[in-house]
Amino acid sequence: MKKIFLFLLILNQFSVFSQTDKLYYFVEKDSLLGVKNQNGKIIIPAAYTMGSIIYDGILKDEIKENLIFFWIVKEGQKVYDRKGNFLFVPYILDAGFDDFNEGYMRFVENEKLGLANRNGAKIIPAQYDWVSSFNFGFAEYCNGCYFDRSKDDEHPPLVGGTWGYIDKNGAEIIPTEKRNHPKDFETEKHQFIPYQFVYNEKEKQILDFFEKRKDKIIEIYKIDCLKKDLYFEIIEKPSDLDPFYKIKTFEICDQYFHGANENYDEYKIFKVSADGKNFFVTYKDYVQHKKYSEFVERKIPVDKWIKKN
Numbered sequence: 399m400k401k402i403f404l405f406l407l408i409l410n411q412f413s414v415f416s417q418t419d420k421l422y423y424f425v426e427k428d429s430l431l432g433v434k435n436q437n438g439k440i441i442i443p444a445a446y447t448m449g450s451i452i453y454d455g456i457l458k459d460e461i462k463e464n465l466i467f468f469w470i471v472k473e474g475q476k477v478y479d480r481k482g483n484f485l486f487v488p489y490i491l492d493a494g495f496d497d498f499n500e501g502y503m504r505f506v507e508n509e510k511l512g513l514a515n516r517n518g519a520k521i522i523p524a525q526y527d528w529v530s531s532f533n534f535g536f537a538e539y540c541n542g543c544y545f546d547r548s549k550d551d552e553h554p555p556l557v558g559g560t561w562g563y564i565d566k567n568g569a570e571i572i573p574t575e576k577r578n579h580p581k582d583f584e585t586e587k588h589q590f591i592p593y594q595f596v597y598n599e600k601e602k603q604i605l606d607f608f609e610k611r612k613d614k615i616i617e618i619y620k621i622d623c624l625k626k627d628l629y630f631e632i633i634e635k636p637s638d639l640d641p642f643y644k645i646k647t648f649e650i651c652d653q654y655f656h657g658a659n660e661n662y663d664e665y666k667i668f669k670v671s672a673d674g675k676n677f678f679v680t681y682k683d684y685v686q687h688k689k690y691s692e693f694v695e696r697k698i699p700v701d702k703w704i705k706k707n
Contacts, residue, residue, distance in 0.1 A: 421461040421480060433466060441482040446471045464639055465518050467495055485518040497661045499531035500633040516639050522568035528556055533657045534583055534648060535594025536563050536571055563591055595631050604643060604670050605630050607677055611704060618707045623651040642669035669697060679703045
């Protein structure tokens with residue numbers, strides 16, 4: 399049941415606000431699941447999928463997702479666009495499909511990993527034996543590495559290979575031996591990843607709103623250590639998929655650096671309207687319907703949230 403709820407949560411990450419055809423799931427022969435448009439045209443042919451039961455009760459609801467995820471028995475995991483075009487095979491974790499992090503998710507092609515954006519475009523080609531999710535504007539990759547299952551089959555470590563870092567365009571990042579910016583990221587080898595974020599004046603003003611409230615937010619988060627700080631970074635800009643700036647928090651506590659989990663950490667992801675005038679903190683609300691349950695994003699005005707806490 400937990401995996402079903404996680405699957406629904408993942409599906410909820412890809413909702414859009416402007417679409418052409420209205421799309422709906424349909425069931426054929428009691429268990430085959432597919433997608434049709436409002437005129438009954440089949441967009442994705444019905445197939446026997448893993449977890450088909452989760453659609454019980456929502457078959458009449460319009461599909462709001464930009465990307466449609468299917469786990470087809472005997473065929474595997476697939477991602478389609480709203481026209482029914484197959485896009486790629488998603489990277490699979492224990493809980494299901496890879497989540498979007500800072501606007502990217504991982505996909506698999508020819509046994510290599512790459513990264514795609516929320517529109518399903520393959521921004522960074524599949525050319526790595528392993529690559530991390532994006533965090534603080536960069537991702538770590540390795541080639542020639544492998545999971546060593548000799549001692550731990552459930553959580554095997556990655557060993558061997560050549561390691562490196564890439565930016566959001568897939569360009570190689572060369573670590574420096576000294577810090578050149580206050581927010582350069584220090585690696586375990588005490589090298590520095592150059593600070594990856596660049597902002598225009600409007601975006602600087604948006605972040606200044608949070609900087610002025612930093613001390614109060616640190617108190618709410620209960621960051622309690624000698625050397626503490628909180629970074630606010632814009633990780634996604636307004637689009638047809640989501641008409642808000644998305645701001646991610648990064649907690650610094652002594653030598654510990656933690657970027658908020660965009661899909662599970664409540665009250666640690668902020669959103670700002672496209673005009674830069676309305677500021678919200680977000681959380682996930684677990685909604686139970688008669689035949690199914692889902693996680694829905696809720697927003698609270700930042701100053702109201704701070705005052706309440």
